[in-house]
Amino acid sequence: MTLSLSDPAWYPIASSDDLPFRHVYQGQLLGRELAVWRADDGNVNVWENRCLHRGVRLSIGINEGAELKCQYHGWRYANRSAGCTYIPAHPADAPARRIQNKIYPVAEAFGLVWSAAQDSDNIERPFAPFPGAESGQWFPLRPMPVNAAPEDVLAGLATLAPDDRPADSLPGLALRLGDVVYFVQPVDAGRAVIRGLLPSTPADATQALRHYNEMLSKLRDRLERAAAKKPAPEPLAPAFDKVSADLATMPDIAIPRGNTIPVVVKRKWTSADGVIGFELAAREGHLPTFQPGAHIDVHLPNGLIRQYSITNGPGELMSYIIGVKQESASKGGSKVLVETVRQGDMLAISEPRNNFPLRRDATRTVLIAGGIGITPLLSMARFLDKSSLPYELHYFTRACEQVAFRGDLEALHGTVLIHTGLPRAEIGTTISTALGAWSQAQHVYVCGPSAMLESVRTTAAAQGWPDEAIHFEYFKNDKPIDDSSAFDVELARSAMTLHVPAGKTILEVMRDAGLTVPSSCEQGACGTCLTTVIEGEVDHQDVYLNDSEKAANTCMMTCVSRAKSARLVLDI
Amino acid sequence: MPSIDPIDHIDPITRDLWQVIAATDELPVGQIQRTTLLDVPLAMTRDSAGLPVVWRRSDEEAGDDVDPENILDRLPVTTGYGFVWTSLGTPSAALFPIPEYAEADRKNMSCGSIGIHVSAPRAVENFLDMGHFPYVHTDILGAEPHTEVKEYDVEVSEERDEVLATRCRFMQPRAAKSATHAMEVEYVYRVPHPFCSVLYKSCPEDENRRDVIAIFLQPVSEDRCRAHLLQSMIDSTSTITDLRRFQQTIFGQDKPILENQYPKRLPLDPRAETPIRADKSAIAYRRWLSQKGITYGVIPMAS
Structure with a gap:
C-alpha cells in the first residue's frame, strides 16, 4: 500500500489530552501540517497550519477561547469556520472579503481526535468507528512516534502477535492484537505515530501505560533500525490551495451579494416585555463567519426583507440569535416574525454583513444601547470580553421588564450598567457622564432610537469626541432624498x-x-x-x-x- | 551521477549581483573563513593590506592559515558599508548607494550576522512590514492597541530601479535606543537590491535627520539566509554595544516567526497568500522581483 495525499480515510491525529485549555497543538497527516485546537465551547478545530496572510504556522498562534490569533499580525480566525474576523492593521474596517482558512473534518472518539484529508464542506466519507468499537470503554495508550514508513509500522505491529493468535486486520492502517486495537497515523511517507486503545481502563493505569510504552519502544527501535537501512522515502508534497482571485487583488472592494441560507427557528422566546428572541440554526454544519456589529437580512414568509443584528459572541456559529421588537405599529415585518413564525419553521437569511465594525485597538470602548439597540452591542461586548479588552456598556430601557438578554448581560465580565425608566433629562446627563472627555484611542458605539442616536452624537461632539470615534448604524434612511437630477x-x-x-x-x-x-x-x-x-x-x-x-x-x-x-x- | 555545478541553478540576475558575505572587520587576516553563497561553498580571508580575498572552496577548513598571494582563481570582491561583497557572475561596477553612511557624525556599525532558516526574500519582506510590530516587537516597535497601519505611498523608481515606500507612519512605544517615550515614527523604506533593504526612520535626537538601518541578506540556499545588519545612527549617548544589543533584540524576535513561515521561499503568485492594504510595499516588492526575472529563493509565478 502506498500513501496517497488524497486518501480520504479517517486517522487519529492527536489524543484528546493533547488539547488542554487554550492550547494549540501541531499535528500532521499525510504530509499536511495541522493546527489543532479546542475552543472554550468544546469544539475541536483541525485547520491547515498556515495563516492565509503570510504563511506563518497557526500552531504558534494564541488560542483565545473562541478565536485563534496569529502571532505575526494578530489576525483573528473564528472557531468552527476558520473565517477571519479581524485584521488589526486596519482596525476600522470589517474584513469585507471572505478570508477563510482551510479546515479539515474532525471527530473526537475513544480519547482520540480524528481527521481526514477531505474537504470539510463536502465530506465524501463520514467518520465511522472501527468494527467492534461499541463493545469497549476505550482507554488510549500514549502515542509512539516512529521514523519509518506507515505501512512498515503496521507490518511491524502485526509481528507482535503470538503465533497461535495472529493479528486481525482492520480497515485503514489499523489492526487488533488480542483485545487491543492499534492505529497507525500516517504522518508522512517516512513517519508514523502508533496510537493504541485498550478495551477498558486498566486497574493500574500507570503500570499499564508503562508496559505498553516499553513494548512499543522496542518495536520503534527495531523499525527505525530497519528504516535506516533503506533509502528514505520521498516526503509527500501537499500543495497549498490558492486563495480566491478576489482575495489576491488587493484594493478592490467587493460587496458580497451572497446567496441566502436556509435556517430553522430552533427556539423562539420572550426575552423581555416587547422583545422576542429567535435562535436561527443552520440545517447542517455551521453558519458563516460574522464580525461583531454584523447583521443579517431575514426573508420573511410575506416576501418582506428585514435586517436584524447578530447578538452572538466570537466563534458561536451553530446558530445566530437575534432579538425582534414587538411593535404595535409595525409595517408588517416584525409583526410577521412575532406573530406567525414558530419554532421549527424554516426561514431564509442572507450572509452576515457588517456596516458597524468594532475596532479592537481602543484603550476605552463605550457601548450605548437604547431598547432593541442592545443586539449588536451585546455581540460587541462579548467579543471584547473574550479578548479581555476594557469596555463600558450602558443599556437604556423604559422599564425593568423591557431589559432583554438579561442573563447574557449578567454573564459579561466588563462594566454593564442598565438604566431603566430614566426621565428624558436624566438620560442626557447619564450619556454625558458615560462618555466623559475624549482622549486618544477611545471609541463609542451607539444603537437605539434616532433620538438617542442624535443625543449621543451631539453630546459626544460637544465633549470633544471626533467624528471618527463615534460609531453608529442606520437601519432606516432618515436623510432627505434629493431627486432633482435627471x-x-x-x-x-x-x-x-x-x-x-x-x-x-x-x-x-x-x-x-x-x-x-x-x-x-x-x-x-x-x-x-x-x-x-x-x-x-x-x-x-x-x-x-x-x-x-x-x-x-x-x-x-x-x-x-x-x-x-x-x-x-x-x-x- | 555527474556532479552539477550549483551555479547553473542560479538565475542570471541573481548570479550577477553583488552579494554580501561577511562584516569586513570580522574577517581575519591570513586565516580562512568559510561560508556558502547561493549553494556555492566559498572560502575567504584578508590579505596583508586588509583587502578581502574570496574564492570557491574545496577542502579548506575554517581557521587554516593561508597566504592570499597563492589564491589565483579569485571571485570579484568589493567592500561597502562595513561589509565584504562578492559575486558569482559579472557584477556591476558599483554597489547601490547609501549616501548617509559617509556623514562624519554618524555611528556606523555592523550588528552581527544571523542565520535564518527562511529564504532571503521572505526576510526582506519582513523588514518592510510594519503590521507585525505590536505582535512581534511588543512594547518596543509597537504595542496593542496601536495596531493600525496608516496609508502610505509605494513606487518603483524607474531611474534607480528600486522599490520605495514613503510616508510610512507607526505609533511606537520605544522606537530606538535613544527613545524614552511613545512617538509616531515615520519611516522610509528602500529596496535597492533584491536581497537588501534600507530603512530611514525619524531620529529621536534630531528631528531633521534620520537614523538608517539596513539589512543585507546573504542567500545561503533557496530556503536559508544570513542577515547582516547595519546601523548608521545619530545618537550621542548610547554605546555601540547598546545600539547593537537593541538591534539584535529586535532581530531575535523576528527569527522564530520567519522560521515558522511556509513555504520558506517567497511565493510570487498573487493568489498564494492574502494581501491587505498594509502590504502595498510587499506587493510592489514581489512584482518587482517577478519582473526582474529573479527565481532564486522565490516560487515564481506559473507561466
Whole structure:
C-alpha cells in the first residue's frame, strides 16, 4: 500500500489530552501540517497550519477561547469556520472579503481526535468507528512516534502477535492484537505515530501505560533500525490551495451579494416585555463567519426583507440569535416574525454583513444601547470580553421588564450598567457622564432610537469626541432624498436606455419599462436592489453602502441613489 | 551521477549581483573563513593590506592559515558599508548607494550576522512590514492597541530601479535606543537590491535627520539566509554595544516567526497568500522581483 495525499480515510491525529485549555497543538497527516485546537465551547478545530496572510504556522498562534490569533499580525480566525474576523492593521474596517482558512473534518472518539484529508464542506466519507468499537470503554495508550514508513509500522505491529493468535486486520492502517486495537497515523511517507486503545481502563493505569510504552519502544527501535537501512522515502508534497482571485487583488472592494441560507427557528422566546428572541440554526454544519456589529437580512414568509443584528459572541456559529421588537405599529415585518413564525419553521437569511465594525485597538470602548439597540452591542461586548479588552456598556430601557438578554448581560465580565425608566433629562446627563472627555484611542458605539442616536452624537461632539470615534448604524434612511437630477441609464444586459426624470427613481423607471427588479425597503437601507455599476458616476443617497464602498463607485442602490454624470451604465 | 555545478541553478540576475558575505572587520587576516553563497561553498580571508580575498572552496577548513598571494582563481570582491561583497557572475561596477553612511557624525556599525532558516526574500519582506510590530516587537516597535497601519505611498523608481515606500507612519512605544517615550515614527523604506533593504526612520535626537538601518541578506540556499545588519545612527549617548544589543533584540524576535513561515521561499503568485492594504510595499516588492526575472529563493509565478 502506498500513501496517497488524497486518501480520504479517517486517522487519529492527536489524543484528546493533547488539547488542554487554550492550547494549540501541531499535528500532521499525510504530509499536511495541522493546527489543532479546542475552543472554550468544546469544539475541536483541525485547520491547515498556515495563516492565509503570510504563511506563518497557526500552531504558534494564541488560542483565545473562541478565536485563534496569529502571532505575526494578530489576525483573528473564528472557531468552527476558520473565517477571519479581524485584521488589526486596519482596525476600522470589517474584513469585507471572505478570508477563510482551510479546515479539515474532525471527530473526537475513544480519547482520540480524528481527521481526514477531505474537504470539510463536502465530506465524501463520514467518520465511522472501527468494527467492534461499541463493545469497549476505550482507554488510549500514549502515542509512539516512529521514523519509518506507515505501512512498515503496521507490518511491524502485526509481528507482535503470538503465533497461535495472529493479528486481525482492520480497515485503514489499523489492526487488533488480542483485545487491543492499534492505529497507525500516517504522518508522512517516512513517519508514523502508533496510537493504541485498550478495551477498558486498566486497574493500574500507570503500570499499564508503562508496559505498553516499553513494548512499543522496542518495536520503534527495531523499525527505525530497519528504516535506516533503506533509502528514505520521498516526503509527500501537499500543495497549498490558492486563495480566491478576489482575495489576491488587493484594493478592490467587493460587496458580497451572497446567496441566502436556509435556517430553522430552533427556539423562539420572550426575552423581555416587547422583545422576542429567535435562535436561527443552520440545517447542517455551521453558519458563516460574522464580525461583531454584523447583521443579517431575514426573508420573511410575506416576501418582506428585514435586517436584524447578530447578538452572538466570537466563534458561536451553530446558530445566530437575534432579538425582534414587538411593535404595535409595525409595517408588517416584525409583526410577521412575532406573530406567525414558530419554532421549527424554516426561514431564509442572507450572509452576515457588517456596516458597524468594532475596532479592537481602543484603550476605552463605550457601548450605548437604547431598547432593541442592545443586539449588536451585546455581540460587541462579548467579543471584547473574550479578548479581555476594557469596555463600558450602558443599556437604556423604559422599564425593568423591557431589559432583554438579561442573563447574557449578567454573564459579561466588563462594566454593564442598565438604566431603566430614566426621565428624558436624566438620560442626557447619564450619556454625558458615560462618555466623559475624549482622549486618544477611545471609541463609542451607539444603537437605539434616532433620538438617542442624535443625543449621543451631539453630546459626544460637544465633549470633544471626533467624528471618527463615534460609531453608529442606520437601519432606516432618515436623510432627505434629493431627486432633482435627471439623467439616462443604459441597462447593459437588457440593451435598453431609459431616461430618469427628476422626481422619479431609477427603480420606478425600470418598472415602468416592464422590468422586474427586486426591492424591499425602497429607502436605501436594506440592500435588496444593489446593482453593479459599469460606467458613470453615482450620486449615493443610501445608508446601506459604507464610505469606502461608495467611493469605489462599483455598485449602487437604484431605489434612492442617482447619477452625478449624465449617463449611468448598469449591469441589468 | 555527474556532479552539477550549483551555479547553473542560479538565475542570471541573481548570479550577477553583488552579494554580501561577511562584516569586513570580522574577517581575519591570513586565516580562512568559510561560508556558502547561493549553494556555492566559498572560502575567504584578508590579505596583508586588509583587502578581502574570496574564492570557491574545496577542502579548506575554517581557521587554516593561508597566504592570499597563492589564491589565483579569485571571485570579484568589493567592500561597502562595513561589509565584504562578492559575486558569482559579472557584477556591476558599483554597489547601490547609501549616501548617509559617509556623514562624519554618524555611528556606523555592523550588528552581527544571523542565520535564518527562511529564504532571503521572505526576510526582506519582513523588514518592510510594519503590521507585525505590536505582535512581534511588543512594547518596543509597537504595542496593542496601536495596531493600525496608516496609508502610505509605494513606487518603483524607474531611474534607480528600486522599490520605495514613503510616508510610512507607526505609533511606537520605544522606537530606538535613544527613545524614552511613545512617538509616531515615520519611516522610509528602500529596496535597492533584491536581497537588501534600507530603512530611514525619524531620529529621536534630531528631528531633521534620520537614523538608517539596513539589512543585507546573504542567500545561503533557496530556503536559508544570513542577515547582516547595519546601523548608521545619530545618537550621542548610547554605546555601540547598546545600539547593537537593541538591534539584535529586535532581530531575535523576528527569527522564530520567519522560521515558522511556509513555504520558506517567497511565493510570487498573487493568489498564494492574502494581501491587505498594509502590504502595498510587499506587493510592489514581489512584482518587482517577478519582473526582474529573479527565481532564486522565490516560487515564481506559473507561466
